Amino acid sequence: MGKKGGKKKQAEPEVEIDPDLKELTIPNVRDRIDALQYRLSKAAKDRNYMQLEKDMVNRFYEITKSEVKQIDAELLNMDRKMEILERDFRVHIKVHEQKVQNLEYEHKEAKHQVHDTGENDVQKERDMHSEQLLKMNKEKLDLKREIRETQLENEGQVKMLIQGFAKRLQNLRDTFDQNHQQLQAQYEEQVEQLKVDLELRRKVEIHEIEERKNQHINELFSNHQEAFDEIKAYYNDITHDNLQLIKSLKDEIYEMKEKEKTNKKKMDLLRQENRDLTKPLEDKLADQRDLEEELKTYTKDKMALKNLKAHYKRLEEQISEAKQEYRACEDKYRKMEKERDDLYKRFRKAVQEIQRKAELGKNVVLEKKLEALSAQFEEKQAQLSEVLSNARLDPTIVANVTKKLEQVLGAKNRQIKDLQYQVHQATKQYNDTIRVYESKLQALGVEQEEIGFEAIQTATSLTPARLVTKAGVGGPAALWRVLRLPEPGALEVLGDFTFYSFMEPSYAAQLxxxxxxxxxxxxxxxxxxxxxxxxxxxxxxxxxxxxxxxxxxxxxxxxxxxxxxxxxxxxxxxxxxxxxxxxxxxxxxxxxxxxxxxxxxxxxxxxxxxxxxxxxxxxxxxxxxxxxxxxxxxxxxxxxxxxxxxxxxDPVAELHGWQRKGFRRFAIAMAAAFAISAAALAAALHTMHIAL
Structure with missing residues (x-):
């Protein structure tokens, strides 16, 4: 009999567990799982973010590609239209040439016909002319004979007509003289009347012109009355202040004179008392010495008071001048602040537009950096795991050390990235500023060898820097707010002073x-x-x-x-x-x-x-x-x-001189700014290296 169960099922392979994990307790394992899940979720978020950025780039690429295809199709349509127009033009040229050939042939035939007809007509005219010439010669002889006969008859008639004409001519002369005298008298009266009318019209026009002139003068007076009133008020204030000062001085002089009179009266009384006193001579002399001492003290006090009043007057004048200067500076400050705000708005819009355009290229660079940092992190993590496994430390201590080490490394990595970014940013800004500076100086006729600045080798692109200024202005003033350095306020003030003192007046005068x-x-x-x-x-x-x-x-x-x-x-x-x-x-x-x-x-x-x-x-x-x-x-x-x-x-040379001064100050400020920035970054890198 065969076996009942058939083949046994193949045993499942055991899952290999890291020895470090076996030694961990359940809470430590849970902490490790939570940390890994957090890292997994963070990696998933970063991947989703990168995927979204990638999809956005692809979408922009597809949109641009479709626009390129549409433009290519429009170009093809334009080429087809050009070919059709060229073909129609060639057909019109051929038709026109054929018409010209037909017209030339018709003109040639008509010319031959006209020539033949003209020859025949000329011959006929010659024959007719010869016949008429013979007839006219005969008639000429007959006419000469008749003329001789009529000439004799007409001589007598002419003599009679001459006598009659002489009488009629004399009568006409008399009549003409009478009419001429009448017309002369009539036209002289008309000329006198015209003189009177024209003189009246001239006076009327002169009166109208004077009225218009007076009206224009009144308009000018009314238009400029406001400015005149302001100047008048200004000088009235000055006159009023001077009158007040004169009045106060007169009062002081009057008081001093009253005091002088009082003192004189006192002196007279004292002298009278001195004469009338019957005391001994020594008492009189002692009293006299005492009074003289008091008089000396009074004179000194009087001079001191006069000096103090003069000093007080000078201080008041200085205060008034300081107030006027303060008002002028305050008006200038408000105007400059308004211009600064307007220019800052314009520059901020331009910076946002450049940031949006530069964001696409930045995402690709960040993705590559992320891949490199991930590989480095995995390598360091493996090395750390090997060190901890060989040391055979307590898992809790290992976890704490790992966590602290990760925090320290993360902080140092962020600091290194920030410093590297600042180095690239400063280098980029320096190179961009050098290029703008060289182009402006070459436009002004300064050769490149005389500039003396060279660009720094860097891996950044040639697109405009994003942070050339943080609080700058748009237009030409953006070039003068230099780098964001340890002392940005001083550099911005120096850039604004250079621009508004030299560059802005030259630009305005040229416009x-x-x-x-x-x-x-x-x-x-x-x-x-x-x-x-x-x-x-x-x-x-x-x-x-x-x-x-x-x-x-x-x-x-x-x-x-x-x-x-x-x-x-x-x-x-x-x-x-x-x-x-x-x-x-x-x-x-x-x-x-x-x-x-x-x-x-x-x-x-x-x-x-x-x-x-x-x-x-x-x-x-x-x-x-x-x-x-x-x-x-x-x-x-x-x-x-x-x-x-x-x-x-030469105003043109003066304008170029202003611009050269501005560029020289800009070059000095730029070199100083870059030197300070490089020194600060070098010190920071050195400190970080010592800390590591």
Whole structure:
């Protein structure tokens, strides 16, 4: 008989358990399981995150690929349309050539027919002409004979007609003379009447023009009344303060005089008492010495009081000047703060757009770094497990040591990553800044060999850096807020000062209009009328090149002092008659005396200086306007729309000089910033290395 059970089932292989796990207690095993589950869930989350990023990249890739296909299809359709148009054009050309050939053949045939017909007609005309010539010769002889006969008859008639015509001519002359005298008298009356009418019309038109002129003058007065009232109020305040000061000084003088009178009375009484006293001579002398000592003390106290009052007056003047400077600085600060906020909004939008575009490339790099770090982590974990198994330590101690070691390594790894990121970021920002700096200097004519800076070798891309500035502004000012370093506030202030002092005025002047051959005093209109040149026509002027007769009238210069001395001098045509405009002014700060003489601003000493560069610093414009008002009052000038310029020989060279100064300061600040950043990063890396 065969076996009943058949073949036995094959035994299942035993699961190999790590010896370290066998030695662990149940709580330790549970802790180990929880830690592994936490790591598993974290790895799953990271994988899901990476998968989402990968799907997003693939979706963007598919969308871009479909757009490329659509564009290729549109290009193919355009090529087909071009081929169809080219084929139709060739057909039209062939039809046109055939029409031209037909027209040429028809023209040739018509030309032959016309030539044959013309020959026949010419021959017929010749025959007819010869016959007519014979007939006309015969008729000519007959006519000559008749003419001789009629000539004799007409001579008598002509004599009779000449006599009759002479009589009629005399009668006509008499009649003409009478009519001429009547017409002359009539037209003289009409001319006199026309003179009266035209004179009346001229007076009416002159009256209308005067009314329009008066209306325009009233409008100008009303438009400028507000500015006049402000200046009037300003000077009224100054006058009021001066009057108050004079009044207080008069009161003090009156008090001092009263005290002096009182003291004189006291002295008289004392002298009278001294004469009237009957005390011994020694007592009188002692009293006299005491009174003299009191008089000396009083004089000293009086001088001290006078000095204190003078010191108090100077302090009040300094306080008033400080208040005015504070108000001006506060207005300037509000304006600059508003411009900073606007520029920061624009720059923030640009940074967000660049971050969105750069995020796609960043995900691929992070995924590769994650794979490399995972491999390193597994290797270190295996090494740690081998060390702990060979040491045969208590599992709880092993778990605690493992946990602490993981925390320390995690913190150090994060610190290393942050420092490496900062190094790459600083290197990237330095290279980007070097490229922008080189392009700007080459555009200004500076050769690359003269720059003296070289880019650092790095693995970063050539796309713009994300964090060139944290609190910077957009546009050209973003280049001047340099790196985010240990002292970002000082560097930002230095960058803003460099940009707003040198770069922004040059950019603004280049964006404004450049005028040439400008007469600063008078302008000839289209109807030939000469009027004063108005500054209102040149409010958008950045660079103005005046004509050859333009001079800087330093003899009529003036100044306005408020801490600094604001100097002005009119720009005018030396050959100008009347009327002359006074709206163009050369200005400068602290380049003339306090009374306005010795004007030495700009290229005033150059004979070739015939141009002006617009003043771009609006903070000084009110003080220059006050100087113009004072100059107009002293020299009896009228300046309705004053425009302020730097008097220069070559404005373009001056603009390039501003830009070169700005780039030099930018290069110095950039080198200092990078040196500080590199030193800080090197110190941090050295400290981390010592800690490890």
């Amino acid at each position: 404004m209009v450049s005028y040439t051959e400008v007469d600063p005093s008078s302008t000839r209109l289209a109807d030939g009328q000469v009027v004063p040149t108005s500054g209102g026509r040149f409010q958008d002027a950045g660079q103005v090149y005046f004509n050859h007769d333009t001079v800087l009238d330093v003899n009529r210069s003036f100044s306005f002092k408020l801490a600094d001395v604001y100097c002005v001098a009119p720009i005018r045509n030396k050959n100008c008659g009347e009327p002359c405009g006074e709206d163009f002014w050369a200005v400068g700060k602290n380049c003339c005396s306090e009374n306005g003489t010795h004007f030495e601003c700009g290229d005033v000493g150059s004979k070739h200086a015939k141009s002006g560069l617009r003043l771009m610093d609006n903070t000084d414009v009110p003080f220059y306007r006050l100087a113009v008002v004072q100059a107009a009052g002293k020299h009896k000038m009228v300046s309705q729309h004053p425009i302020f310029f730097h008097w220069l020989e």
